[in-house]
Amino acid sequence: MHKDVSEILFSEQDLANRVREIGANITADYAEAAGETGIVVVSILRGGAVFACDLIRQIDLPLEVDFMAVSSYGNETKSSGVVRILKDLSTDIQGRHVIIAEDIIDSGLTLRYLMENLLSRKPASLTVAALLRKNTAVQADIDCRYVGFECPDEFIVGYGLDYAEHYRNLPYIGVLKPEIYQ
Ligand code: 5GP
Numbered sequence: 001m002h003k004d005v006s007e008i009l010f011s012e013q014d015l016a017n018r019v020r021e022i023g024a025n026i027t028a029d030y031a032e033a034a035g036e037t038g039i040v041v042v043s044i045l046r047g048g049a050v051f052a053c054d055l056i057r058q059i060d061l062p063l064e065v066d067f068m069a070v071s072s073y074g075n076e077t078k079s080s081g082v083v084r085i086l087k088d089l090s091t092d093i094q095g096r097h098v099i100i101a102e103d104i105i106d107s108g109l110t111l112r113y114l115m116e117n118l119l120s121r122k123p124a125s126l127t128v129a130a131l132l133r134k135n136t137a138v139q140a141d142i143d144c145r146y147v148g149f150e151c152p153d154e155f156i157v158g159y160g161l162d163y164a165e166h167y168r169n170l171p172y173i174g175v176l177k178p179e180i181y182q
Pocket residue numbers: 047072073078079102103104105106107108109110111154155156157161162163
């Protein structure tokens with residue numbers, strides 16, 4: 001285990017198993033909607049990229065993957081609620097069935113902004129697959145169809161999730177020792 005991590009919440013195996021299940025659920029739920037055109041999986045950079053790249057390989061349907069980069073945290077550990085689009089989609093999602101693949105829902109402010117933004121482009125449907133959801137008291141009301149795991153309200157890193165751009169490459173998800181960011 002990395003020296004800056006106090007506890008492993010989800011092992012590499014836990015993550016692989018759960019991502020496989022979510023992929024199977026999406027495959028079943030979208031079999032009809034996908035048709036020949038296929039669905040669009042929107043990966044939210046950078047944290048959601050590891051999850052999205054594993055997830056698409058567990059979805060047995062025609063699909064496109066596209067990337068969006070947003071920023072809400074900087075190097076802080078709490079959401080500011082102010083979301084900036086740093087990179088927009090290349091795909092026109094009008095009339096398409098879209099799934100946002102996101103790493104983690106904390107306050108939900110980032111996703112709420114993203115959903116409003118993508119809905120204004122008139123997709124045929126829009127749902128969310130989030131690998132993690134924090135069991136915090138305050139959360140924007142986000143209808144998240146696929147959730148990997150509920151997780152405690154601690155600052156976590158690994159499997160795409162960073163602190164100041166570090167730890168994304170850890171193959172597991174763990175709790176970052178508070179002394180690292182305090
Ligand atoms: P929200 O807007 O839902 O509060 O937070 C959105 C984003 O903040 C997430 O997509 C993620 O990038 C980041 N975030 C939230 N909680 C954590 C956490 O515990 N660890 C890390 N590394 N990032 C987090």
